[in-house]
Amino acid sequence: MLKIEDLYKEKDNNVIKNINIDLQAGNSISLECCNEVSDLLLDIILGKEIPAKGKVYLEDKLNITYFKKSISEIGVILREDSFYERMSIKSYMKLFEEILGTKINYKEILLKVALLDIEDTEIKKLNYSQRRRLSLARERLKEPKLLIFQEPILNMDREGAKIIIENIEEMRSNGTAVLTTSLLFKDTLMLGDKAYRLNEEGLIEIENNSDENDRGEEIDKRPVYKIEKIPAKVDERILLFDPTEIDYVESDQGISTLNIRGDKFPCSLSLTELEDRLKYFGFFRCHRSYLVNLQRVREVITWTRNSYSLNLDDKIKSSIPLSKGRLEELKAILKL
Known part of the structure; x- marks a missing residue:
């Protein structure tokens, strides 16, 4: 057309x-x-x-x-x-x-x-x-x-x-x-x-927006480990956040941003690195560009048969995308 x-x-x-x-x-x-x-x-x-x-x-x-x-x-x-x-x-x-x-x-x-x-x-x-x-x-x-x-x-x-x-x-x-x-x-x-x-x-x-059902990942058998802090740099300072403080992480043009109580903090770690470090704290890769703290998820919204989002119970009531291919995985985690 x-x-x-x-x-x-x-x-x-x-x-x-x-x-x-x-x-x-x-x-x-x-x-x-x-x-x-x-x-x-x-x-x-x-x-x-x-x-x-x-x-x-x-x-x-x-x-x-x-x-x-x-x-x-x-x-x-x-x-x-x-x-x-x-x-x-x-x-x-x-x-x-x-x-x-x-x-x-x-x-x-x-x-x-x-x-x-x-x-x-x-x-x-x-x-x-x-x-x-x-x-x-x-x-x-x-x-x-x-x-x-x-x-x-x-x-x-x-x-x-x-x-x-x-x-x-x-x-x-x-x-x-x-x-x-x-x-x-x-x-x-x-x-x-x-x-x-x-x-x-x-x-x-x-x-x-192709389906991402086949991620080709084996179940991680490694022992659970604990990360105390996630770093973010603001001006000349390096801030260290507890994982539970983070509402969600967004990656845009390769730059990861921590979203915390309505504020944004750039992080030097890639989204994949953050996913690996945060998975044991209840974080889920809901989209290629987003990592969400599942404790903050209040609603799973179905816009159409191919479009979904997660509404969060954070300070600013954020709404972030959910890939179609991740929906079944999320349901399994939440036992829906």
Whole structure:
């Protein structure tokens, strides 16, 4: 559906280079990038910016050619979306239903995004989560072949984020290709079949959501040993933390970060080294990039059949990804 070849563009100190993407119908790609790069990439895809090098294709047609006839087949949700504030949800959806000439009943869409019960409410009275879901409802009326979504779950409440993810999954299952961009590493991991970091170095894959059931690990028969402290460096000081103080560990670009009572502390040990040292203190490798203290886990959340997360009972009520391939292992440990 969306194919990007050797894309290069520089604007306002933001650089997009060495971008090659082949997004097929029914698949999804999530990108971690800053707002400016996200905006620039979106403008290039939509033909508002001309690339310095490379090409963008939609259904094997150059994007400029494609948009002359088929712009209504692309769904776009910006991080800051505009509405007719004085309209009710119902009148807003009926307006776009008429503009698009769709045969879809807008009430069915509102039900999917959990807004049907407040359809008579004016848009200006909606909270942030409700407005984001209304944006998605509007674009679903198009039955788009491609959905581009900036920050689908940033700052969303838990239930709102779940609704967004469920709708994206349903659209994918119906053949829509989905491209999302996010500021946050963990949001990126939760949203796509494949996740990438897009920065000045180009496009770097940071996650492959394939099943990880076969880890090829033998049961560790070594005797239990005890590690008293885990080191973290802050400025010129080396802090030593008791393992039980750590809520979870995150690894990003090879750098491990200890998350403790809402604060973050860089650690010189790799995530694999930390996993080896912390396994006897109740820590679990819930994801390629995350190690969690199971004593902090309050809920296992199923977003879709392929997307899970762990909600923690820490100071800031963190939510971290759980890989599909680690779910059964976690159930066995917790005797679920």
